[in-house]
């Protein structure tokens with residue numbers, strides 16, 4: 001009996017430790033996957049709804065976040081994240097607020113943010129940037145195809161709540177948009193403005209020059225709270241700091257490339273130590289240098 005009790009305690013300790021490892025992995029999206037556990041561990045996805053300001057809320061599914069606005073006429077939702085998350089949020093919105101989702105606005109075409117849109121499409125109009133639609137169709141994203149697209153700007157009003165959609169150029173995709181709730185002074189954008197975090201891997205699907213220019217356009221917008229698609233909420237200072245990181249990285253890598261240094265030499269020589277406390281630094285900073293080096297070499301012509 002005593003032995004069984006001890007064994008049960010050990011098993012529980014193992015489960016908690018494994019849960020911590022998963023939680024840590026969730027906080028760092030591209031950390032290497034943990035070794036497979038000896039027995040399957042069933043973990044409930046970490047989902048929550050938190051109020052940002054007014055009737056605009058943040059929706060979390062593990063390491064992915066989106067926002068939604070509750071209005072008397074229904075809900076303006078953004079990224080569904082995935083099918084199960086979308087079903088959960090749809091039920092929560094019905095239970096807590098007694099509303100239906102009337103709009104779904106995709107941040108960009110990447111599957112890890114917009115899968116599951118079909119769960120909401122029975123009551124909602126699906127909106128995206130014009131460039132997202134052919135990618136969603138072409139890549140067979142597991143989601144609803146956009147019904148309403150825009151090129152530069154689109155304002156959507158529902159039940160007195162306004163969200164302004166803006167395209168600030170290509171960055172982390174060619175169809176990422178900024179969503180601004182002017183009354184609530186909230187800005188939502190995904191993956192191209194990390195908060196206190198370095199960039200993802202080696203800048204896949206990226207347009208770095210336009211990205212930096214687009215960040216300046218976002219900095220000129222009027223808002224108090226910046227809600228990213230991963231990690232904690234931020235503010236204008238975080239967007240400026242991230243642009244500073246991109247410019248610093250580009251400047252250092254370009255200088256070394258012009259001196260004829262190889263990518264491996266650049267990885268040794270670029271000094272990013274002032275960002276060492278940012279999320280993802282250990283896993284991503286060398287990949288960021290590698291990706292920037294490739295970009296810089298593609299966009300220069302030496303002697």
Ligand SMILES: [Zn+2]
Nearest residue numbers: 108110172191
């Ligand atoms: Zn993305």
